[in-house]
Amino acid sequence: MPLRELQYPTQPYSKVNRKKDRADYTLETIHRIVNSCPILHVSFQPPDSPFPAILPMIGQMGSFARPSADLGDVLDLYLHGYVSSRLMNLNRTSTSPEGLPVTIAASxxxxxxxxxxxxxxxxxxxxxxxxxxxxxxxxxxxxxYAMELITNGVVPGRWAGSRVPPNAAEMQSTSVLRVRIAAGSAKVRSGGPNDDRGDLEDEALLGRVWTGVVPVYTVMGEPVAGEYNRVGEVPGYLEDWRRETNKEAEEFAREAVAREGTSKKAAE
Known part of the structure; x- marks a missing residue:
């Protein structure tokens, strides 16, 4: 872990302009949001289209050069997809020495x-x-390394709990992208409702309208065995992860209600 919190440089294209009190440029915050998001949306500009393209993809932050690096360190984003997908083909034909410009969103x-x-x-x-x-x-x-990183990002320990390494055909049909990050930003809102003073002084309104927060969190359900599964019990690593993930998700959503500092008006 770095001695001080590292931040991404604030660029005109990455700066949070609305609700600046909700902005966070620290690497750890941004990387944690990305790595805990099951689907990332990757945007790029195809040369043969008047519109930007955006694809849902699976990815994880990591460092091949420093596998033990934590979320507060400088990391790359790894994305995987089919070998002949449009994004992979665009990378093969890109003439830029830096690579194909992309924007990735996680929410x-x-x-x-x-x-x-x-x-x-x-x-x-x-x-x-x-x-x-x-x-x-x-x-x-x-x-x-990237394929193991992404697989364990879905369920920790799943790489070792499956048939590995992938065979030659599987490796050939899969491409992996490494995204070198130039800039990034996070935006976080927590807390309860925040209404105008005039409405808060309206006793009739206060007595008529319920206000509060409905916590939202993903629940991992009971595993359902596949048609040809011959393993009698759900693996311990899977069941432990499921229980812990559900517990943490509910606690985080409920604690966010009481968290102060960002409950100002509607989300932008």
């Missing part, structure tokens, strides 16, 4: 904030946006 909703008026409703949320350049990973060892 979590932690609560529905219900206020006195519709305009003051909000979400408790955590969001992060990364800006960087994507390049295909060609080194076999780094590609295998």
């Amino acid at each position: 979590h909703v932690d609560g529905l904030v219900l206020s006195l008026t519709p305009n003051s409703h909000s979400y408790n949320y955590r969001s992060a946006v990364l800006f960087g350049h994507a390049q295909l990973v060609t080194d076999a060892a780094e590609k295998l």
Whole structure:
């Protein structure tokens, strides 16, 4: 862990302009949001389209050069996909030495904030946006590292709990992108409703409209065995992770209601 919290440089394209008190540029906060998000949305500009493209993808932050680096360190983002997908093909034809420019978004909703008026409703949320350049990973060892990293990002320990390493056909049909991050920002809202003073002084309104927060969190359900599964019990690593994840998710969403500092008006 660095001696001080590292931050991404604030660039015109990465700076949070609305609700600046909700902004966070620290690497640890941003990387934690990204790594805990099951789906990342990756945006890029195809040369043959008048519109930007955006794809849902799976990815994880990590460092092949320093595998023990933690979330507060400088990390790359690894994304994986089918070998002949549009994004992978664009990377093969890119002439930029830096790689293909991409923007990655990750978002979590932690609560529905219900206020006195519709305009003051909000979400408790955590969001992060990364800006960087994507390049295909060609080194076999780094590609295998990234595939293990991403697999364990879905369920910790799943890589070792499955048939590994992937065979030659699987490795050939899968491409991995390494995104070198140029800048990033996070935006976080927590707390309860925050209404205008005039509405708070309206006793009739206060007595008529319920206000508060509905915590929102993902629950991992009971595992359902596959058709050809022959293992009698759910593996311990999976069941332990499921229980702990559910517990942490509920606690985080409920604690976000009481957290101070960012409960100001509707989310932007």
